[in-house]
Amino acid sequence: MKKRIAGFGLAAILALSAALVGCSSQSGAPAQPSGNKETTQPAAQNGDKVLTIASGSDIVTFDIHDHNNTSTEAVHVNMFDYLVRKDAQQKVQPDLATEWETVNDTTWRFKLRQGVKFHNGDEFTAEDVKFTLERVATDNKLLEYGNYKQIKEVKVIDPHTIEIITHAPEPVLLNRLSRLGSGILPSKYIKEKGWDEFLKNPVGTGPYKLEKWVRDDRLTLVKNDEYFGEKPKWDKVVFRSIPEDATRVAELLTGGVDIAVNIPPSDLQRIKDNDGTDTKQGPTQRVMQLTLRLTPGTVTENPKVREAIDLAIDKQAIVDNILAGGGVPTRTRVTPGNFGTNLDLYNKTLYDPEKAKQLLAEAGYPNGLELTLNATSGRYLKDKETAELIQAMLAEVGINAKLELLEWSKFNEKYKAKKFDEVFMIAYGNSMFDASLAFDRLTTERSKGESDYSNPELDKLLADGEKNMNMEEREKQYKQAQEIIAEERPHIYLYQMNANYGVSDRINFEPRLDEMLFVDEITLK
Structure with missing residues (x-):
């Protein structure tokens, strides 16, 4: 062109x-829903609570270290846990680490949560933290390497205690550990099965686990009944990839999705005026x-x-x-x-x-x-x-x-x-x-x-x-x-x-400054 x-x-x-x-779905007849192979209505299926979210693009990979894509992380946060996590107000909270302290300018000690299992049943231990963080800190071919090369070593003190040692004083280590690239990986599973198998069948410790991924179509998560935290609020979560703005809006207006991201400005009023939908906006x-x-x-x-x-x-x-x-x-x-x-x-x-x-x-x-x-x-x-x-x-x-x-x-x-x-x-x-x-x-x-x-x-x-x-x-x-x-x-x-979101009236949803889609922060009314 x-x-x-x-x-x-x-x-x-x-x-x-x-x-x-102006040449969006605002004028003329509404665009028809996409011709994907499957259709997903967000209403309860067989009594299940199903949440459906439409975005303009699919995730790029399940390798948490080899992308720097926010919309991919917005899905990953439901499958993988960090050592610490930021809440909706961006305050650091415990996650897989329950407490931490600075030993000196280059050493941080973390106590790890006990009784946590990966989706495949493997127990979460300090070895998983060492494997995860040392991989991204040492492999300069990974896209996230530059954000973790500050880590010199992860020392295992015991199965549920680690020390992170940095090359130099690290003023924002907690920020690093609460973001993209820090989701904890299953070391035993990856070492035994290999990366190719992990990328096809990823497992984390999060509240939701992968059921199916059809690239450039949809990714489906189901609740993890063994999750260590609060019980997951949804039985199934579907992330649909709908690049066309008009189609994404039409799916929202006709009830095909609960949330649609990246809403064109020209469609905001139409969504507000539609019975059953509203908009949410935020920086x-x-x-x-x-x-x-x-x-x-x-x-x-x-x-x-x-x-x-x-x-x-x-x-x-x-x-x-x-x-x-x-x-x-x-x-x-x-x-x-x-x-x-x-x-x-x-x-x-x-x-x-x-x-x-x-x-x-x-x-x-x-x-x-x-x-x-x-x-x-x-x-x-x-x-x-x-x-x-x-x-x-x-x-x-x-x-x-x-x-x-x-x-x-x-x-x-x-x-x-x-x-x-x-x-x-x-x-x-x-x-x-x-x-x-x-x-x-x-x-x-x-x-x-x-x-x-x-x-x-x-x-x-x-x-x-x-x-x-x-x-x-x-x-x-x-x-x-x-x-x-x-x-x-x-x-x-x-x-x-x-950020502009279109939202079904059946749910409660508030945008986050970091654009994450923690689905358990989204609830039925």
């Missing part, structure tokens, strides 16, 4: 975007961004080209016209609510198309240039429409962006293989609620093959901030890091996203 919109005024572009937003930790290649030989290696791309994009117009106000423009990924946010860069935009044209000329491209923009379709709220509007805005200053839209599974394959061209668009959350996670992909080590960005000054700031136990100094380090990134633009941040 290639578009060149020369001489097409911004007012016309924004009118086009408004039309794109998220998620920031939409462009990742640019600085690989030698690419057009985006030139800092003036990167700045021109940034100045060509009217972030406020995207928020207003595509998201109907459901977002905040930003020049940083560290949004309010995270430690270390730089408010001077938040709710800011530098839109200046004339200067963008001047920068391109200074960079040696007076007649414009071509590049490829990869983006998702259906993974994030209005991602396709956002990418199309960005393509049109870039065309206004002379950047001919070839837009390649991919459904999430295909996008994720290219993402993991690091096969994107000059620019790709993605939205990241921040499950650690700390500035350190926001920059994990911008160190010289982690950026190889993706952005190929390298800045020794930034590397030092991030390394020092990661182990600094003086929180006042640490905050200054991260604010300075954000200023460097905003100036050099290996990432161009677009906007913080709000």
